[in-house]
Amino acid sequence: QAKQSGKGCYTVLTPQMQSQALERIELETDIRQAIEQEQFCLYYQPIFSIQDKKVVGFEALSRWLHPQHGFISPTKFITIAEEIGLIQILDTWALQSACQQLKIWQEQFNVALTVNVNFSATELQQPGVVEKIIQICGQSGLSLSSVKLEITESGFLQTASAGTNVLKQIRSQGIKLCIDDFGTGYSSLSRLHIFPIDTLKIDRSFISGLGSSSDTTAIVQTIISLAHNLDMDVVAEGIETNEQLEKLKDLGCEFGQGFFFSKPLSSQQVTQLLSNYLSLSTLKI
Ligand code: C2E
Ligand code: MG
Ligand code: MG
Ligand code: MG
DSSP: EEESSSTTOEEOOHHHHHHHHHHHHHHHHHHHHHHTTOOEEEEEEEOOOOOTTTTEEEEEEEEEEETTEEEOHHHHHHHHHHHOOOHHHHHHHHHHHHHHHHHHHHHHTOOOOOEEEEOOGGGGGGGHHHOOOOOOOHHHOOOOOGEEEEEEEEHHOOOOHHHHHHHHHHTTOOEEEEEEETTOOOOOGGGGGGGGOOOEEOHHHHHHHTTTTTHHHHHHHHHHHHHHHTEEEEEEEEOOSHHHHHHHHHTTEEOOOOOTTTOOOOHHHHHHHHHHHSGGGOBEE
């Protein structure tokens, strides 16, 4: 459909564009209510030590069960929440629930697990964000060193020097910082050392080419030695095959997560997983 909008200009809105725009407006309205109505929940993907396949912690991943549209992927709603300024509410909620849940598991099973929570870089620019993070983690009763915040590589690049200060303050309290989706953000490698980072997570797009592409293997090898030289440990994201796992072991990568080990699990499934093992030393998949 073409609509004449004066002076000979036409705006073209296909039916598909119309329905996309409508869907978008609807989602914006719905996100505002979804947290209060508890339509969001967290799934937890195990993170493993690659050498011995022991679980060391979990990454908390948000899930939205929409009353009409069913399951909506975070890749869709996180971007919208960022654009309409609601990501603070969502990330704060995720941090709080993940910390409370980890505390429950630590006490119930007497294990020293850690939890990774994704955090949008736009939120780091909010005044009082350091105090807020410390307060939320502290209130849960967790030791702050069992909490890891994941910020994407492009997120780190967005944070100017003020942002780097915020990150340093967070880290000085014991909370760990991870650079997420590394390799996708086009950061110059020479700038990596200015950020206070404990862990580098290699993006899934590189892991999928491991073994089959010698170029990709060389890149992954380079990323791992770079991280180690900068005193960071490494998590490989999206491990799907045993071949990829073996290659990562050869390359000296410490940690991994991916469907080969386990998909993200509901909190009930994690409780089940943990209760199947008597002690962390046997907690393997
Ligand atoms: P991410 O932080 O890089 O999380 C990893 C994503 O890869 C997750 O997608 C996970 O389910 C998926 N994944 C893990 N292993 C495999 C594998 O072996 N193969 C494949 N194909 N995929 C795998 P998910 O849960 O859809 O989350 C997508 C992104 O949404 C996350 O990427 C993260 O950036 C963002 N996100 C999720 N929850 C939150 C949140 O609470 N706050 C913020 N700010 N972002 C979040
Ligand atoms: Mg992540
Ligand atoms: Mg990632
Ligand atoms: Mg990602």
